[in-house]
Amino acid sequence: MTLLPDTLLSGYRSFVQGRYLQETQTYRALARDGQTPETMVIACCDSRAAPETIFGAGAGELFVARNVANLVPPYNPDGEFHGTSAALEFAVQALKVRNIVVMGHGRCGGIKAALSPGSEPLSPGDFIGKWMSILQPVAETVAANALMTSGERQTALERISIRTSIANLRTFPYIAARERAGELRLCGAWFDISTAELWAMDPETGDFQRPLVDVEDAVI
Amino acid sequence: MTLLPDTLLSGYRSFVQGRYLQETQTYRALARDGQTPETMVIACCDSRAAPETIFGAGAGELFVARNVANLVPPYNPDGEFHGTSAALEFAVQALKVRNIVVMGHGRCGGIKAALSPGSEPLSPGDFIGKWMSILQPVAETVAANALMTSGERQTALERISIRTSIANLRTFPYIAARERAGELRLCGAWFDISTAELWAMDPETGDFQRPLVDVEDAVI
Amino acid sequence: MTLLPDTLLSGYRSFVQGRYLQETQTYRALARDGQTPETMVIACCDSRAAPETIFGAGAGELFVARNVANLVPPYNPDGEFHGTSAALEFAVQALKVRNIVVMGHGRCGGIKAALSPGSEPLSPGDFIGKWMSILQPVAETVAANALMTSGERQTALERISIRTSIANLRTFPYIAARERAGELRLCGAWFDISTAELWAMDPETGDFQRPLVDVEDAVI
Amino acid sequence: MTLLPDTLLSGYRSFVQGRYLQETQTYRALARDGQTPETMVIACCDSRAAPETIFGAGAGELFVARNVANLVPPYNPDGEFHGTSAALEFAVQALKVRNIVVMGHGRCGGIKAALSPGSEPLSPGDFIGKWMSILQPVAETVAANALMTSGERQTALERISIRTSIANLRTFPYIAARERAGELRLCGAWFDISTAELWAMDPETGDFQRPLVDVEDAVI
Incomplete structure (x- = not known):
């Protein structure tokens, strides 16, 4: 073997x-x-949404943290283990990246779990349940919205979670400071696995729009 | 813009x-x-060691968690946020992956930080310091080894940390159970950025060896 | 017969x-x-690591001392028989070699013996045990390192022993003097029997690295 | 560099x-x-007389100790460092070689030094002088023989030293025992650098004779 x-x-x-x-x-x-990446990407673990693949990135280009549902927890220097916060600290303070991109994607299993709050935990420790609670109470609000279809609720929370993570990024004092100084840019993106469409978040409005019309020409 | x-x-x-x-x-x-990846990879955020690139992986093949220094914390169902443990739970319990590969790499900045315990934190919250303390006390022991060069200490801890993470994987009850049942395989790998050599861990001895001699034929 | x-x-x-x-x-x-070799090699007796073979050396090129584990004892002009010190004296003072290369190798039986200090002597005189004690106390320190596998301890001591021998070379007054004068160069090398990789020691850091990438092109 | x-x-x-x-x-x-050489060779450090070259030996065939003038000191388990005795112990007790060949050669610088007892030491420690004293008092006797030319004295001592080393081999209890048991054979050989003639010692008489007439056909 x-x-x-x-x-x-x-x-x-x-x-x-x-x-x-x-x-x-x-x-x-x-x-x-040594590495000098200009961009950090916070992406999902999903096997269908690897950032290097989607962004055609070569060696040394992207510093990448991946967790379920590409979440950033709020700043909480409590002395516990915080993998994503550690990655952020390293990227911003040591590598001095100039961009952080939070990249979500469609059909995300973590988001789906967050929209099913009463479901059976995957294991007694319920790490997924606890992890996705980073999105509470917004997930509960979306889940309770009977006017939208389940597909619409899924997409809505995928995008709301990106905006939430970007808001949480700004709770880190040095990230907020560097953004104010014009040294760091925070971006949101959302990838559709089926059509390969990439939607980018407008930083003013929070709306998602497709940034590359001619790429779509190619795609479809 | x-x-x-x-x-x-x-x-x-x-x-x-x-x-x-x-x-x-x-x-x-x-x-x-939906995705049905057979393998989960726990890899480092480093921009030079993307698992999809190194393993030539296509869409849907690898479920990937990436944190600084590809660490797995020990099982600790305390109700706090645990991104890596949540990813493990999702991969093993929901996706039922058949392999978990912990992939380290040379010149890892996180490992380097763990070998410099007295150095200045990157930020007041010291998330990196706390995160890398998953490797205490072994990192201290390696750091104190004056017989080895700093390069040798670095490589030694990179490999010891992979063995430590695999031991920590086994503290998750369902991972241990599935491994015993022959349904899940735990592997270690180490990638040399400069030469592209991939070393695989022997599960019996913990030693790292290059698994593919004929790949070397190709490489170099 | x-x-x-x-x-x-x-x-x-x-x-x-x-x-x-x-x-x-x-x-x-x-x-x-008469002979005028530019280089002395201190190598192991091992049948798999002949320096003339590995360095493709012709007649007259290498002055070679070979003992178990390619050790140099510290300078000790006590009037006893010292085969390796005699060879050094002849090479440096009579032949005026310009390089001394201490060449170790993987899977060295002498190093393995040094890492098993409590094992049965090979004979009542225990010449191997005494000879390998040139590496004490560093061998004890390495042997006690439970974080490394036995294979890793073996490789570590193989390299530490090369650095130790080079340090011992500098305890010979005329070697130290000629090195300071730029007339003599001390090098370390380590040969992997299985892959034929040759690793050379960086004189500044003590790290071992493969010196000839294009040779690797040829190798494999 | x-x-x-x-x-x-x-x-x-x-x-x-x-x-x-x-x-x-x-x-x-x-x-x-692992290695399983059938033969150990005790050879000189001389750059012109590498045993692997002269015996066309491949990897794994010869376990080789090399010191100045291919000497074996008498058995002396005094707890001091004895490189050649350690190599013998390893070869006979651990590797269980079936042959030990003491190989001398013409124009040996160590033998020449032994024939010039009053000459200036190569360094204050006089390691060569002490090492070559293994051949005392026979070297003094040969040096004092005014009937022979200096060339004849040199060749004579080169051969006497081989017989002396073989006698010293028999002072090691386990070597003597294995030879008596027919498990170990002790041979002497002498190589002429200029003509490539190889002379072998007759174990009964101690005389040196050329073992391979047809090789000589080829040579000359």
Whole structure:
């Protein structure tokens, strides 16, 4: 038996024979000089929405934290373990990224769980339930909206959660300070898995719009 | 001004005109049927070590959590926010992945921070310091080893941390149970950014070895 | 019965009909004019790590001392027999070599013995135990490191021992003096028997790195 | 500047592209299974008399100790460092070699030093002088023989020293025991650098004779 799943080994072989072979100098320089990504992406764990794939990103371009439903918890320096906050601190304070992009996506399982508050926990510890409660009470409000279909509620909360995470980003004092100083930009994006449409959030209004009309020409 | 960083928009255009165009049916099926990834990867946020790139993974293949230094905290159902534990719960209990791969890499900034315990916090909240304390006291022991060079200490802790995370995975009752039942496999891997070498952990000894000699044929 | 083992006689026949036939003039000149090697190698007795083979060295190129685990004892002019110190004295003072390379290798039996301090001596005189005690107390420290696997401890001590030997070289007054004068260079190297990788020690940091990426191109 | 002398790196490149490439499976098997050499050679450090070259030996064939003038000191378990005795112990007790070959050679600088007892030490510690005193008082007797030319004295002591080393080998209890049991064979050989003649010692008489007449046909 191999030490890693066969599909990973086979994919690794392709990487080495293809991309790494073409970009060897880039990888070596990145190893030697360290990373200097301009952008941090906070994305979902979902296997269908890898930010490097969607943004066609090469080595060294994106610093990426991925958790269920691409959430940012509010600033809470209580001495507990906070993986996402640690990643933010490293990206902003050590790497001095110039952009943070919160990227959500359609058909998100975490958002779906947040919209089903009374459902059975996945395990007694209910880590998902607790994690998605970052979105309370907005999730409850959306869930209670009988005027929208379940599909509309799902999309609505996917976008509300992006706005919530961006609001939570601003509770980190150094993020707020750097944004005010014009050194850091906070963006929202939403990816439709089926059509590959990418919607970007307007920072003034919070509305999501498709930023690249000609790409759509290509797509569809 | 565009709503997203220009390099992301440009990369997205390439994705849509290239990969998505070729794999449109795959994306549509994944959207319609939901994701069924066989493997979860716990990886670092580092911009030089994206698991989809290294494992040449297509849409739907890898469920990915990324945090600083690819750490798994020990099981602690205390009702606080635990992003990585939530991702694990979702992957194992809802998606029923068959493999979990903890993937570390060389020159990891988080590991470097863990080896400099007396250094200045990156911010008053010291989220990185607290997060990396998941590796205490082993990080202290490694840091105190004056016989090894700083480079050797770094590599040693990168590998010890993978073994520690795998041990922590086994503190989750349902992970341990599924592993015992032969339904779930826990793997460790370590990626060298400069040479693209991928080292896999031997589950018996904990040693890291390069799993694919014929891949090396290709590489170099 | 022949006077020498058959495989040695057969190998000698190949040497005479092959290499010697081609290099007869070189051998005659070396006999007539004496040897003037630029480099001394201190290597292990291991049958898998002959320095002439690994460095593709021709007649007259390498002055070679080989002992178990390629150790250099500290300078100790006590009037006892010191084979390695005698070889050093001859190489540096009589032959005036310009480089000394301490070459270790993976899976070294001597290093393995040094990491098993309580094991049964190989004979009542325990020459191996005493010889490997040149590495005390560092071997004890490495042996006690429970965070590393036995394979990792082995590699760590193989490299620490090279650094120790190089430090011991500098306890010989004439070696230290010639190094200061820029007339003698001290190098460390480590050979992986399985992959044929050659790692060279950085003299500033003590780290080992592969010196020849383009050689790797060839290798594998 | 490279980390190792250029000629070694260049020779290593040849090794990797040539011999290692052809014998990769052998090297991997030797790494995996460990070494099992049938023969130990005790040879001189001289750059012109590498045993692997002269015996055309492949990886894994010869366990080799090399010191100045290929000497074996008498058995002396005094708790001091004895590199050659440690190598013997490892070869005989751990590896269970079946042959030990003491190989001398012409124009040996150590033998020449032993024949010039009043000459200036190479350094204040006089490690060479002390080391060569293993051959006292026979070296003094040969040096005092005014009937022989200096060339004849040199060759005579080169051969006497081989017989002395073989006698010293028999002072090691386990070597004597294994030889009596027919499990270990002690051989002497002498190599002429200029003509590549290999002379082997007759174990009964101690005389040296050329073992391979047809090789000489090839040579000369």
